[in-house]
Amino acid sequence: MINNKRVIAVIPARGGSKSVPYKNIKLLAGKPLISWAIEAARKTPEIDRIIVSTDDDKIAEVAIHYGAEVILRPEELARDDSLVIDTIRDLIMKLRASGEEAEYMVLLEPTCPLRNSSDISECLKILEDKKYDSVATFKEAELNPHRAWKINGNNPETFITGVVPWLPRQKLPKAYQLNGAVYSFRINGLKEDDISLLFGKEGAVLMPKERSIDIDDELDFLLVETLIERMSECE
Numbered sequence: 001m002i003n004n005k006r007v008i009a010v011i012p013a014r015g016g017s018k019s020v021p022y023k024n025i026k027l028l029a030g031k032p033l034i035s036w037a038i039e040a041a042r043k044t045p046e047i048d049r050i051i052v053s054t055d056d057d058k059i060a061e062v063a064i065h066y067g068a069e070v071i072l073r074p075e076e077l078a079r080d081d082s083l084v085i086d087t088i089r090d091l092i093m094k095l096r097a098s099g100e101e102a103e104y105m106v107l108l109e110p111t112c113p114l115r116n117s118s119d120i121s122e123c124l125k126i127l128e129d130k131k132y133d134s135v136a137t138f139k140e141a142e143l144n145p146h147r148a149w150k151i152n153g154n155n156p157e158t159f160i161t162g163v164v165p166w167l168p169r170q171k172l173p174k175a176y177q178l179n180g181a182v183y184s185f186r187i188n189g190l191k192e193d194d195i196s197l198l199f200g201k202e203g204a205v206l207m208p209k210e211r212s213i214d215i216d217d218e219l220d221f222l223l224v225e226t227l228i229e230r231m232s233e234c235e
Contacts, residue, residue, distance in 0.1 A: 002046045002128050006102035008095070008187075009041040009049070009120075011068065012087055013110050014078040015056025019217045024054075024110050025062045028221060029228045034059065036113035038066045043117040046124050047106065053087055054078075085197060092187055104128075107183040107197055113224060114211040115181035122205050123184040133200025134185035139212035141175035176204070179212035 001007065013034050017023040025032040034052065041050045052063035052070050055078035060070040071094065077087045088107065095102070104127065106120060115137065123135045146167070148159035158165055182205070183197040190199065213224055 001048055002104070002124050005104060005128070006048045006100075007046050007104045007106060007124060008051060008100070008102045009044070009047045009106045009108055010088065010091060011037045011041070011050070011052045011063070011108050011110055012084050013052055013054045013056075013059050013063070014073070014082075015054065015059055016078065016080065018080070020221070022058065023215070024059055026221065028113060028215075029225050032062050032066070033113060033215065034062060034110040035066045037108040037110045037115075038063065038068045040115055040117050040120060041106070041108060042067055044106075044120045044124075045117075046121060048102065049100075051091070053091055083195075085195065088197065089190070089192075092190070103187060105185055105187050109180045109214070111215045112179065112181040112212070113215065114213060114227070115207065116211075119205065119207055119211075120182055120184070123182045123203075126203050126205065127184050127186070130203060131201070132203040133189040134183070134198050135203035135205060136183045136198045137179050137181040137205045137207050137212075138176040139179040139207055139209055141177045144169070144172050144175045146172050146175075176206070179207055180214050181207060181212060 011034065013024040020026055024034045038050060041047050050068040052068045053073050054060055054070060055073050055075060063070050071091060073087055077090060104124060119137060126132060127135045145160055146163045147165045149156050150159050185197055210227060213220060215221060215224060
């Protein structure tokens with residue numbers, strides 16, 4: 001709880017993955033990928049309940065083993081083109097029908113394993129203290145939009161009209177992007193027509209590049225395992 005308001009952590013983990021089969025339970029540094037998100041949630045004092053939303057029995061078994069409860073999602077919300085926000089709406093409906101009165105929800109994607117409990121707590125703190133509707137984690141943008149291009153036919157044009165892409169990095173405006181590690185929000189603030197979990201009065205928490213990796217393929221697994229080894233050596 002935070003100021004006597006209940007907090008639910010939700011970890012979405014469908015079974016289908018084209019890039020890496022069963023990616024959500026593939027071992028990362030000796031533990032299933034999804035366990036990193038569950039353990040971060042368990043170490044966050046404000047979180048009262050941890051739910052894994054999945055369509056897959058194998059993922060459900062692993063989630064329960066690591067201390068989460070499981071709520072199965074409908075098959076139509078587990079397709080390649082399914083939106084996470086639709087899964088969240090379905091889950092909220094089920095929770096409210098069962099009598100759950102939590103005020104806050106935290107979404108933790110299993111593919112961002114290097115977030116920690118402090119990142120989650122900071123999101124919840126400013127969500128509560130600053131009366132935001134939603135707060136998400138960001139990292140410095142991998143490509144500054146002032147250096148982005150579009151190509152029409154064979155003709156390159158700057159993506160943003162009038163910018164000078166040749167300026168040194170130090171003279172470009174700072175740019176950031178969502179890193180997918182933490183989304184926190186007021187449950188009753190999510191509207192039916194919202195297409196993002198960052199809505200209403202929005203807040204941001206910055207995370208360092210080295211803890212913002214979103215795992216998509218086998219190469220990302222290798223990179224994150226290397227980072228984990230180096231972090232362990234520095235402890």
